[in-house]
Amino acid sequence: MRPVIIGVAGGTGSGKTTVVREIVRRLGPDDVAVVQHDSYYRDRSGIPPAERAKINYDHPDALETPLLVEHVRALLAGQSIEVPVYDFSTHTRTGKTASLVPRKVVIVEGILVLAEPELRALMSIRVFVDTDADIRMIRRLRRDIRDRGRTLESVVEQYLDTVRPMHLEFVEPSKRHAHVIIPEGGENFVAVDMLVSRIDAIGQGKEVT
Numbered sequence: 001m002r003p004v005i006i007g008v009a010g011g012t013g014s015g016k017t018t019v020v021r022e023i024v025r026r027l028g029p030d031d032v033a034v035v036q037h038d039s040y041y042r043d044r045s046g047i048p049p050a051e052r053a054k055i056n057y058d059h060p061d062a063l064e065t066p067l068l069v070e071h072v073r074a075l076l077a078g079q080s081i082e083v084p085v086y087d088f089s090t091h092t093r094t095g096k097t098a099s100l101v102p103r104k105v106v107i108v109e110g111i112l113v114l115a116e117p118e119l120r121a122l123m124s125i126r127v128f129v130d131t132d133a134d135i136r137m138i139r140r141l142r143r144d145i146r147d148r149g150r151t152l153e154s155v156v157e158q159y160l161d162t163v164r165p166m167h168l169e170f171v172e173p174s175k176r177h178a179h180v181i182i183p184e185g186g187e188n189f190v191a192v193d194m195l196v197s198r199i200d201a202i203g204q205g206k207e208v209t
Helices: 016-027 065-076 133-147 152-177 189-203
Strands: 004-010 032-036 081-087 092-100 105-109 125-130 180-183
Touching: 004 016, 004 065, 004 152, 004 189, 016 032, 016 105, 016 125, 016 189, 032 065, 065 081, 065 105, 125 152, 125 189, 133 152, 180 189
Parallel strands: 004 105, 004 125, 032 105, 125 180
Antiparallel strands: 081 092
């Protein structure tokens, strides 16, 4: 059976990862594969570190989406893929890859996954996680400092220069392509319940209206 492709989008810090984690928990890790759009950032090793920091990483061009599309098609065809391993502290690919095998459900997660027509066309269910901007900003601030080795000043500067403008230009408008909008992020358990039920029904070949 072809995998069910689920797209999960939303602004930075909206709670996408929480929603995805809950879907995996409820459906079971043996039945769900997760592909993160962030893994497909273009390698910047050929650019001096000082110049890398000036790149707009929130613009669609910063990501190698055609490779992700190719990989999702391979998963649909029952083939395994090699996902790039990206180092956010240096803005480079490590040269390593992570093997991913097809599962009954494949979740494609990222802020821009619904903004890409080719990628969107492969999805059975398109989800947008909607959370207030101030909450999203605080979450991003904590994540980038804790997990990506960033400074407070650099995170705030990037948010004002690129994150917020790109959210308004690309991410927020992509909401109109969603089948399901989940307000309050992963804390909206009612919406997650309904989403999991829908995914399960599609996976079993049932028609649900």
